[in-house]
Ligand SMILES: Cc1cc2nc3c(=O)[nH]c(=O)nc-3n(C[C@H](O)[C@H](O)[C@H](O)COP(=O)(O)OP(=O)(O)OC[C@H]3O[C@@H](n4cnc5c(N)ncnc54)[C@H](O)[C@@H]3O)c2cc1C
């Protein structure tokens with residue numbers, strides 16, 4: 001979960017790597033070098049200008065470094081394309097630069113000032129694996145894959161539309177892993193008949209390995225004092241796949257609404273079906289959903305998914321620029337031996353404060369607004385969503401058609417299409433995604449799902465409680481004030497009915513004593529049914545040709561955004577926001 005920041009030094013004012021004994025770019029100027037080698041080498045400005053309406057362009061890069069190539073490409077993209085076109089930029093690196101170094105070192109690039117500021121505001125985290133970051137209002141998406149290339153090149157196998165590749169490892173003699181036949185063969189599979197590539201080097205080893213791997217290369221004039229560089233095309237007849245047929249999404253809770261939004265953003269029309277007469281009326285319909293992860297210090301698929309889904313979610317909500325997301329931070333108090341053990345191992349694993357940090361009772365009291373007697377962790381990027389308002393906001397797009405009071409009774413496959421039945425009517429789709437929460441198993445054949453009831457207690461906002469500024473979690477949680485109440489949650493049981501229970505109110509209030517031990521005035525509460533899988537991971541992927549997105553358990557506000565991106569990327573045939581191990585751990589087939 002933790003990745004070391006890039007070690008570096010400066011040689012005559014140019015960024016230098018002691019580890020690889022090489023400069024990061026030409027001493028004659030990194031931006032000018034990028035413009036010559038990569039932008040011109042792939043004829044990008046002209047290709048950008050000739051793109052069709054609403055089209056997408058995909059660039060891959062080996063060696064993200066300090067991001068000069070990326071930022072220079074951002075400038076070129078924004079200067080030469082229209083508002084409705086999107087650049088997906090995939091870049092691989094072993095390291096990320098520390099944010100403070102990124103800012104300090106890039107000060108000398110006045111031409112890139114606004115692009116540097118945008119990346120600085122949305123800077124990636126130093127975690128292993130893939131991160132997807134939306135920039136410039138969604139016109140550019142940075143996909144940064146951090147880790148040793150040997151471990152991350154499996155991700156390239158998930159990419160298959162790349163229009164241009166930048167090969168920018170250190171000198172091939174010093175950094176052979178980034179120029180190997182194994183890597184180039186893998187990259188070849190991500191290309192189509194119009195893909196191009198370029199690189200600053202014209203080394204014999206690189207030429208040989210490119211030829212062996214199916215690339216056609218030619219020499220071109222190199223940058224500054226380099227005589228030659230290489231550029232070329234790819235020996236393949238594969239076509240770039242750009243199909244985008246309408247998708248049916250079933251269920252308008254947080255999972256279905258985030259998915260509809262994500263599909264619409266990718267240019268796909270959506271028919272969103274909801275059985276109730278209004279959207280967001282299932283388990284998502286609470287006054288608020290607290291958004292924080294239950295992280296694990298272990299390098300398992302569960303641990304990695306939890307961390308990635310949390311970072312993805314907080315980035316996702318931030319870029320929405322909506323009041324329905326409240327980035328307040330969330331405090332997790334250290335209230336028993338098991339929590340103490342988990343928090344100590346998390347702090348041992350990463351002490352850099354980038355994702356969470358230790359707070360003592362004094363600081364916890366100051367941050368939260370009430371007197372706290374326990375220490376704990378604060379997740380500063382966490383917060384809560386207002387689900388109903390957020391769902392409405394998410395499905396505002398003209399690309400999303402909403403059909404309430406539309407109970408899908410069954411989904412039947414007929415050759416290559418699916419028929420949805422609503423009463424006597426039938427509707428046909430190639431792609432259907434079921435986001436029906438705890439009712440998913442009523443319409444698709446799926447194992448390993450159970451249903452767990454929960455109840456939150458609504459308490460009056462009086463005295464001390466009214467001062468709470470952010471969600472505080474111990475055995476249960478208490479929220480800050482929303483609509484003049486505070487939510488205290490939440491019970492977890494196998495009971496099927498939806499009536500409020502005194503016993504569950506008492507359970508919630510008893511847990512609350514760990515945070516604040518005062519008499520509370522209960523106003524009412526709300527129950528709901530969570531879908532939970534056997535291994536407590538969401539169920540996201542395809543089964544029998546139908547996409548499924550459910551089992552968000554008690555953490556839908558954290559897991560729904562990345563799950564939506566997984567499904568949407570499967571539908572439009574783009575690389576997913578996670579590595580293979582994590583994707584497999586979510587598969588709807590895993591309990592068969
Ligand atoms: C008491 C409680 C407290 C919780 N607290 C939090 C929290 O603080 N933070 C957090 O992140 N999560 C929390 N959760 C979990 C979260 O609420 C759920 O995981 C989440 O709401 C699931 O969202 P969903 O979109 O998958 O399902 P739902 O919100 O249940 O949406 C499914 C929708 O599908 C519709 N539907 C079902 N079948 C059909 C059909 N056949 N045809 C058409 N429509 C259909 C339903 O009407 C419903 O609107 C809590 C859950 C409970 C019960």
Ligand SMILES: C[S@@+](CC[C@H](N)C(=O)[O-])C[C@H]1O[C@@H](n2cnc3c(N)ncnc32)[C@H](O)[C@@H]1O
Pocket residue numbers: 023024025062063064065066067068069070092093094095147148149150168169170175177178
């Ligand atoms: C020449 S620099 C890239 C410069 C970058 N394109 C830029 O615009 O700043 C080469 C990069 O390759 C990365 N690298 C070297 N060996 C690697 C490996 N085995 N796996 C992944 N990345 C590696 C280094 O960390 C370094 O950032």
